[in-house]
Amino acid sequence: MREIGLSEESLFSFLLSKREEDVDHAHILSSMCTIPHPVAVRAHVQFMETNLGDPGLFPGTASLERLLVERLGTLFQLSGACGYATSGGTESNIQALRMARQLGPKEKPNVIIPESAHFSFKKACDILCLEMRAVPLDENYRMDPVAAAEMIDRNTCGIVGIAGTTEYGMVDPIAELSKIAGDHGVFFHVDAAFGGLVLPFLDDAPAFDFSLPGVSSIAVDPHKMGMSTIPAGVLLVRDSESLCSLSVDTPYLTVKQEFTLSGTRPGASVAGALAVLEYLGIQGLRDIVAGCMKNTRRLIDGMEAYGIMRAATPDVNVATFSPARIPPPWKVSWTRRGDLRLVCMPHVHAGAVESFLKDIGEQNA
Ligand SMILES: *Cc1c(COP(=O)(O)O)cnc(C)c1O
Numbered sequence: 056m057r058e059i060g061l062s063e064e065s066l067f068s069f070l071l072s073k074r075e076e077d078v079d080h081a082h083i084l085s086s087m088c089t090i091p092h093p094v095a096v097r098a099h100v101q102f103m104e105t106n107l108g109d110p111g112l113f114p115g116t117a118s119l120e121r122l123l124v125e126r127l128g129t130l131f132q133l134s135g136a137c138g139y140a141t142s143g144g145t146e147s148n149i150q151a152l153r154m155a156r157q158l159g160p161k162e163k164p165n166v167i168i169p170e171s172a173h174f175s176f177k178k179a180c181d182i183l184c185l186e187m188r189a190v191p192l193d194e195n196y197r198m199d200p201v202a203a204a205e206m207i208d209r210n211t212c213g214i215v216g217i218a219g220t221t222e223y224g225m226v227d228p229i230a231e232l233s234k235i236a237g238d239h240g241v242f243f244h245v246d247a248a249f250g251g252l253v254l255p256f257l258d259d260a261p262a263f264d265f266s267l268p269g270v271s272s273i274a275v276d277p278h279k280m281g282m283s284t285i286p287a288g289v290l291l292v293r294d295s296e297s298l299c300s301l302s303v304d305t306p307y308l309t310v311k312q313e314f315t316l317s318g319t320r321p322g323a324s325v326a327g328a329l330a331v332l333e334y335l336g337i338q339g340l341r342d343i344v345a346g347c348m349k350n351t352r353r354l355i356d357g358m359e360a361y362g363i364m365r366a367a368t369p370d371v372n373v374a375t376f377s378p379a380r381i382p383p384p385w386k387v388s389w390t391r392r393g394d395l396r397l398v399c400m401p402h403v404h405a406g407a408v409e410s411f412l413k414d415i416g417e418q419n420a
Contacts, residue, residue, distance in 0.1 A: 078386055080402045084411065085388035087221070087249055089400040092282040094334045095327035099284040105322030107140065111309020116322035123277075123329045128291050130255050131273055133265035137295045139315055140325045143288035144248030145175035146316050147274030148215075150290050150301065152179045154272065155213030155242035157300035166213040167206050169198035169227055171220045173246065185212075196220065196367050198227040204235045213242040218263035218273075219250020222390040223366065224373025226250060226261050233269030242271045242297075248288065251275030253371045256337070256344040261370065265293060272297065277328035280344070282401060284327040343401050347372040350399040350408045357412040361419050366394040373398050382414050 061069070080090050091099070102116060110117035120140050128136025141147045156164050165186035168176050172189075180187040188211075190203045198216060207214070214236045216227040229245060236243035245263055247254070252275060254260040264273060272292045277283035292298050301314035335343070351372040355365050358376050366375035376395040381387050388396045399408070 078384075081407065082384045083386045084397045084399075084403060084407075085386045086400065087276075087279045087398055088285065089279070089282055090402045091278075091284045091327065092331045092334070094330040095283045095324075098326040098330035099323040102323040102326040105326075107320040107322050107325065108313070108315070108318045109308050109310075113322055116326065119322070119329050120325050123289060123325060123332070124291065126329070126332050127251075127275060127289055128265070131251070131264035131275075131291060133291075133293060136265065136291045136293065137298050138289055138291035139298075140320065140328070141274075141288035141290050141315075142286040142317060142320075143278060144173060144246065144274050144276050145178065145288075147248065147276075147288050147290040148173070148175045148244070148246055149179040149182060150316055151215075151242075151244040151246075151272045151274060152176070152183055152185060152213055154292070154297045154300055155244065156183055156185060158242055158297060159212040161210040161212050163210050164212045165208070165210050166215065167203050167211060168215045169203075169217060169220075171196055171198065171217060171222060171225065171227075172215060173217075173221045173248070176215065186210075196223040196225045198232070200228050200231040200235060203232060207235070207239050207241065211239070211241055213244060215244050215246060216263075217250075218245050218247035218254060219371040219373075221249060222373070222394075222396060223375050224249075224369030224371040225367060226254065226263060226370040229261065229263040229270070230267055233267035235269070236271075237269035243269045245270055245273045248274050248276040249279050249373075250371045252277065252280035252340070253344050253347070256341040257348065265291075277331070278324065280347075280400075281328055282331050282343075284324045286321065287324040287328040289328075344372075346405075347399045347401060347403075350403060350405055353405070354397060354399060354408050354412070357408070358415065361412075361415055363395075363415070366390075366392075372400070379415070380418060382418050385411055385414065 105113045105116040124138040188206045216232045277287040278285045298314045302312040363379045374397045
């Protein structure tokens with residue numbers, strides 16, 4: 056610590072210099088986060104000091120959280136869904152597996168999770184002392200439901216399916232998994248952290264939501280395709296019982312119990328997340344998703360024209376390719392198998408896709 060504080064001016068010029076070291080979004084093709092929508096930023100600032108960890112002090116903000124849950128629950132075809140705003144997919148997934156473990160106590164509990172799962176499930180299994188049974192994928196990088204069913208035994212407390220995988224943008228066969236989970240009476244969590252705000256706005260998207268009776272909970276991240284400020288995730292559950300299984304007593308707060316993982320929780324990004332949904336509505340979100348999907352298809356066609364072939368035909372706006380050299384300043388990412396991975400988020404405009412393709416073309420010329 057400094058003995059005497061900095062002047063505001065030098066403090067902010069220092070902060071700005073650090074901010075300028077960050078990568079400009081204009082060149083980020085690797086991230087599932089994006090530039091927040093202006094209404095999210097405005098709402099975030101308005102709710103800056105709110106704490107959802109003590110909702111009795113912030114009843115207005117708490118009602119926005121309930122409205123956010125209601126809006127997303129309805130989008131996922133369940134009116135009266137329960138849930139709460141998390142810090143993102145990681146917390147939602149940890150809490151979902153925690154519910155699975157609480158609801159079906161086993162001697163040596165295991166969970167059935169596709170090989171394509173986000174690394175947050177490793178953290179969850181580690182914290183919760185769950186055995187993770189990794190289900191192999193089919194040739195299209197989707198979880199094999201037959202293999203999943205074979206892995207279930209009397210110690211299985213949960214199954215996870217992914218609606219929009221982080222690496223290849225695939226949707227697992229959620230309807231088949233829902234049936235398998237229902238037949239075995241096992242908790243079934245759908246990780247739609249990314250795809251949850253893409254799939255409802257596509258024509259002919261595979262079913263992934265509460266319309267499937269076996270689906271117990273869904274994770275969705277407004278801070279990804281919902282263009283909210285960070286951190287904004289939501290965990291939705293079919294039955295309030297599931298959430299209540301996580302409750303602990305909270306002696307000195309305005310509520311007697313809480314089921315959340317964090318204590319103090321931001322209301323600002325929750326207001327931000329809701330603001331975007333209210334402002335854009337179904338039509339606005341459909342237009343944005345349509346643009347992202349169009350750019351994804353253009354990127355795939357453009358890369359293949361240079362002989363850089365797709366690794367998969369994605370269900371959402373994630374494009375993957377056989378390895379290729381990428382010129383600076385573009386920021387791209389690589390899958391665990393070594394494929395090139397590009398995410399067409401809302402900040403990746405058609406113009407950026409064209410200039411990326413042009414740079415790739417010049418390099419290959
Ligand atoms: C991004 C993502 C996560 C993790 O979400 P965080 O918000 O980074 O914690 C989990 N699952 C999937 C499918 C994701 O795309």
